[in-house]
Amino acid sequence: MNRNPLIPFALIMVMGIGLIFFLSVKGLGDMKEVAKEKEGGAKTEETAAAGPEDIYKKSCVACHGANYEGGVGPALKGIGDRLSVDQIKDVLVNGRGSMPGGLVSADQAEEMAKWLAELK
Secondary structure, eight states: OOOOTHHHHHHHHHHHHHHHHHHHHHHHHHHHHHHHHHHTOOOOHHHHHOOHHHHIIIIIHHHHOTTSOOSSSOOOTTHHHHSOHHHHHHHHHHOBTTBOTTSSOHHHHHHHHHHHHTOO
C-alpha cells in the first residue's frame, strides 16, 4: 500500500484552477449586462411591471411582516394616519432610522406611497 500522497493534492489543485478559469470566463461574459444595469439602461420586465404589492413582497416583507404587522421594522397598518403620502415617499426613497434608502426606485415610490397610505 505505497500510494503517492501527492495525488489527492494535485487533483484538488487542478480542479481549483479549472474552477477559477471557468468563473473568470463567466464573469467576463456577464460584464456587459452588469454595466447596462449600472447605467439603468437594462431594466428587467419584472421590475418595470412590478406593482406595489410585488415590491412589498420582494423588499419589505422581511422587516415589516407578511401581514404588515411589523417585526424588525414598524407595523405598516394605518401608516397613512400617521404620515402623509409625501412623508411615506420620502422614507421609501431616502430611508429613515434603520431602514435603508433606495429599496424602492424613485419612479415607483409615488405609487408605493399611495398604496401604503391606504393600508388599514
